Amino acid sequence: MRISANYLAIGLAAGLLMTATACSTLESTMGKATPSLYDRLGQKPAITAVVDEFVGNVAKDNRINGRFATTDIPRLKGHLVDQVCMATGGPCTYKGRDMVTMHKGMGITNADFNALVEDLVAALDTFKVPQAEQKELLGLLGPMKPDIVELP
Ligand code: HEM
Numbered sequence: 001m002r003i004s005a006n007y008l009a010i011g012l013a014a015g016l017l018m019t020a021t022a023c024s025t026l027e028s029t030m031g032k033a034t035p036s037l038y039d040r041l042g043q044k045p046a047i048t049a050v051v052d053e054f055v056g057n058v059a060k061d062n063r064i065n066g067r068f069a070t071t072d073i074p075r076l077k078g079h080l081v082d083q084v085c086m087a088t089g090g091p092c093t094y095k096g097r098d099m100v101t102m103h104k105g106m107g108i109t110n111a112d113f114n115a116l117v118e119d120l121v122a123a124l125d126t127f128k129v130p131q132a133e134q135k136e137l138l139g140l141l142g143p144m145k146p147d148i149v150e151l152p
Contacts, residue, residue: 036089
């Protein structure tokens with residue numbers, strides 16, 4: 001009876017120790033967790049500033065600005081901010097059209113797409129967004145390319 005009580009005590013102590021270790025491991029993992037890309041970019045005010053600059057760059061870019069001749073620019077900016085905010089893990093909901101529906105029939109080329117990406121990178125550089133975050137953002141937008149580009 002006495003022996004089994006001892007075993008029970010040892011078992012309980014070991015169990016508690018394991019739980020404590022698991023908790024502290026979880027705690028340190030959580031403590032080191034990388035913030036979302038949304039947070040690292042500087043949240044909505046920073047994303048809005050980058051989108052403003054980006055759309056400004058597109059407006060000056062003779063390679064592609066003709067395509068936006070009849071576009072409601074403030075509306076486009078709003079959609080882009082929501083899209084980037086949501087894609088990077090922020091508390092926004094993109095309410096615009098899906099990328100295929102939006103760009104269908106525009107005959108967007110690879111060169112158009114690359115020009116737009118260049119204009120975005122220039123905006124990110126203007127705000128000194130670090131390379132790692134730039135790469136991560138482009139990594140989220142890159143997969144949209146087949147939905148947008150229709151011509152080689
Ligand atoms: C990853 C790349 C791209 C993203 C994330 C993107 C995203 C968007 C979004 C969110 C909208 C607004 C959707 C809505 O109003 O419902 C939009 C509209 C538009 N996009 Fe893109 N786009 C991309 C590439 C391009 C490219 C390469 C072009 C052409 C150079 C282009 C031309 C347009 C035009 C002309 C409109 C506005 C159409 C209108 O007047 O309403 N997009 N895009």
